[in-house]
Amino acid sequence: MQILGGTYKGRKIRSSSSLAIRPCSSRVKKSLFDMLTARMDFEGVSVLDLFAGFGSLGFEALSRGAQSVCFVDQHVDALKAMKATALQLALHDRVKIVNSDVLAFLGRTTGQFDLLFCDPPYSWPDYERLIEKMFASTLLSQDGLVLMEHSAHLDFSHSPFYSFHRDYGMTRVTFFQH
Structure with missing residues (x-):
């Protein structure tokens, strides 16, 4: 897994052999960021990456100019990998890594974000409640x-x-807005 564009293009994103984490494929990520780049300027954008896994989408956004990313996941392997990537890329001051259940996090956070990535397990039981x-x-x-x-x-x-x-x-990737 690597960053596809921006300042850190070509740099590796740390991962593990955990089968519990399904990263976004490079093909999907490239397509998403091509669409996003046509719709928005990443400079100064605040990003929330829910069910972040190894942080592929959030680190891609940082590489393209996002101001900050808050990663939320509860898999220990994922949290360690994201921390290692943030340190390796010297982005630790622009990254917040939260070890939490996503619904619990959504119930207590007071932050506001411009871009939100959400990649729950395909077997997630309640997408409607999440939305x-x-x-x-x-x-x-x-x-x-x-x-x-x-x-x-x-x-x-x-x-x-x-x-x-x-x-x-x-x-399928579904886009939502107010």
Whole structure:
């Protein structure tokens, strides 16, 4: 796994052999960041990376100019890998790594973010509640975007926050906005 663009292009993102963590594929990540780059300027953007895994999406955003990233995950291997990558890239002052259940974190955080990545396990039992929690507070800035990666068989077009989606084989990324 490596960073595909920006200041840290080509630099490695630490990972582990844990099968419990499914990183975003390079093909999906490249497509997402091509779309995002056409829609927004990353300079000064505050990012929240939920179910962060090894932090591939958040580190990509930092490489492209994001001001800060808050990573949330509860897998020990993932937390160690993200910390190692942040230190290796000298980004520790722009990164916050939170060891927490995502729903618990969403219930207590007071931060506000411009871009939110959410990549829960495909077997996540309650996507509707997750979407509701992400939009129930001032978590997302008024012009902010949420990108949720999930199984292509799930459809969230009925959500009042739904914007559009892209399919990549068995993977779907749904974009949400206020």
